[in-house]
Amino acid sequence: MPLDYSPLPCSILLLAGGRGQRMGGQDKGLLQWRGQPLIAHLQRLTRPLTDDLIISCNRNHELYAPYADQLVSDDSPDFPGPLAGIRAGLVAARHQHLLILPCDVPNIDARLLADLRELSSRNPLVPVMVRQGEFWEPLLCIIPTALKSQVECAWDAGERSPRNIMLQRGGIALECPANDPRLANLNTPELKHTRTGVSE
Numbered sequence: 001m002p003l004d005y006s007p008l009p010c011s012i013l014l015l016a017g018g019r020g021q022r023m024g025g026q027d028k029g030l031l032q033w034r035g036q037p038l039i040a041h042l043q044r045l046t047r048p049l050t051d052d053l054i055i056s057c058n059r060n061h062e063l064y065a066p067y068a069d070q071l072v073s074d075d076s077p078d079f080p081g082p083l084a085g086i087r088a089g090l091v092a093a094r095h096q097h098l099l100i101l102p103c104d105v106p107n108i109d110a111r112l113l114a115d116l117r118e119l120s121s122r123n124p125l126v127p128v129m130v131r132q133g134e135f136w137e138p139l140l141c142i143i144p145t146a147l148k149s150q151v152e153c154a155w156d157a158g159e160r161s162p163r164n165i166m167l168q169r170g171g172i173a174l175e176c177p178a179n180d181p182r183l184a185n186l187n188t189p190e191l192k193h194t195r196t197g198v199s200e
Contacts, residue, residue: 008097008121008142011052013089014042015082015139016064016103017074027060029103033186041106043067049113052094056085082139083162087155090148097124102139104185112174112182116142119174127166133178138163140183141171 016029016039029039039055046053055068064071072088074080082102089098097120101108112130120128120142127147130140139162143151147169154165176183 008117008124009095010050010097010099010117010120010142011054011089011093011095011145012046012050012099012101013054013056013072013086013093014039014046014068014101014103015056015085017056017058017082017085027057029055029057030060030063031186033106037063038103038106038186039064039067042101042103042108045108045110045113046099046101050095050099054089054092056089081160083151083155083160083165086143086162087148087151090143090145090151093145096145097142098145099142100139102185105140105183106186107182107184108140109182112176116140116174119172123172125170127169127171128174129163129166129171130176130183131173132176132180132183135178136163136167136173137176137183138166141166 030037033041043053052070053068054070054072055064056072057064058073061071070092072085072092074084074088076084086100089100099117116128116130125144128142130137143166150169151165159165
């Protein structure tokens, strides 16, 4: 079965709306990695998998627009965290499931995404999250868009943790090995330098 085959059509949300505090306030998705912006690596991987590619961004919209079918932004200006981008993505999604990836995991591969979609196709009513050893990776997940009203209610009640929301709604794990290199995230300038082997 080819890796781009999926019995579960998904919208895909790439999260690039953070403040970039650990990157000195820079817009992380636009930082260069191996000669291209981080967002370009994720777009190239996910573009064949969906006709509804969404990017959550809160600045530089004109730079992100060529990589997406839709752009969404947080509904408040203070960078309230990734759950705000997920909420916007759930509302915008055109399919019944939303696959979510952060922009700083350029080593993610097609096999992992195929495994995630296959597990979700067998459990279509609950969220599916990557778990790496003992650690959940709630920003690498698939959420049924039918849960958007429940996510909104949790937000209104003050919940800001995507992990908590998904576990409370029966979330299950796609198990990955501890220290899986595909899940390495480039979220500090030092790590970015280490992973690329080049200067910024």
